[in-house]
Amino acid sequence: MGHSIIKKAIKEGRTLLTETEAKELIKEAGINVIETRLARDKETAVDASRALHFPVVLKVVSPDIVHKSDIGGVMLDLKTSAQVRKAYDEIMAAVNEKAPKARIWGVSVQKMARPGIEIIIGVSKDPQFGPVLMFGLGGILVEVLKDVSLRIVPLERRDAREMIKEIKAYPVLEGFRGREPADIPYLEEMLLKVSKFVEINPEIKEMDLNPIIAYRDGGVAVDARVVLEAPEKNV
Ligand code: ADP
Numbered sequence: 001m002g003h004s005i006i007k008k009a010i011k012e013g014r015t016l017l018t019e020t021e022a023k024e025l026i027k028e029a030g031i032n033v034i035e036t037r038l039a040r041d042k043e044t045a046v047d048a049s050r051a052l053h054f055p056v057v058l059k060v061v062s063p064d065i066v067h068k069s070d071i072g073g074v075m076l077d078l079k080t081s082a083q084v085r086k087a088y089d090e091i092m093a094a095v096n097e098k099a100p101k102a103r104i105w106g107v108s109v110q111k112m113a114r115p116g117i118e119i120i121i122g123v124s125k126d127p128q129f130g131p132v133l134m135f136g137l138g139g140i141l142v143e144v145l146k147d148v149s150l151r152i153v154p155l156e157r158r159d160a161r162e163m164i165k166e167i168k169a170y171p172v173l174e175g176f177r178g179r180e181p182a183d184i185p186y187l188e189e190m191l192l193k194v195s196k197f198v199e200i201n202p203e204i205k206e207m208d209l210n211p212i213i214a215y216r217d218g219g220v221a222v223d224a225r226v227v228l229e230a231p232e233k234n235v
């Protein structure tokens, strides 16, 4: 049992999946993911940008880096091949300086998603209750104000609905002051898919879709992080 991406990582002794691996994995769980490609060098990144159509985003791909933007590893809204080449060089320079020991596999090239409401779905494991799902709005709302809701896996539709409604920032999802609302049934569906996914993949220790950009119709995950259980638990 277990997924091939997970198996490969375990075989290589890794517990952190790269963004591109994590995205591939959650895509198979039926979650909408922004189209993303791995490029191992600069010119491949340019080719991928052209194929995906500008504007694009470049991010460092490394099995050793958890928070990509903290070290200058994310460049948004690149509109030309020249900007992509420059961003590639800047990312490599920043990573070389801030994480000199990290193994670098290249960059991910992805479409720049249009703005919407940034939400977070997270999974962590409680020693007693097992996987716990977290829902909140992106940015300072989660990190500073801890405005999140939690539920134990497996979730039912009603749990998903309540989870979304009980955060303090809920009015933002309804379209605060004429701004675009979020597709709440769609977010419920995403929570249920994540719940099902971690239920059938016990090798997953932690998972973050941070952020998912939510729109009036649907939504898309633009970043994904998956941490696997330590090897001894996976034999
Ligand atoms: P980190 O590893 O630092 O969490 P992210 O991949 O989440 O890096 O990128 C940082 C931020 O950049 C995100 O929170 C989001 O606001 C923005 N972002 C990332 N990818 C995209 C994208 N494809 N389209 C639009 N915005 C993006």
Ligand code: MG
Residues within 6 Å of the ligand: 210, 211, 223, 224
């Ligand atoms: Mg992120």
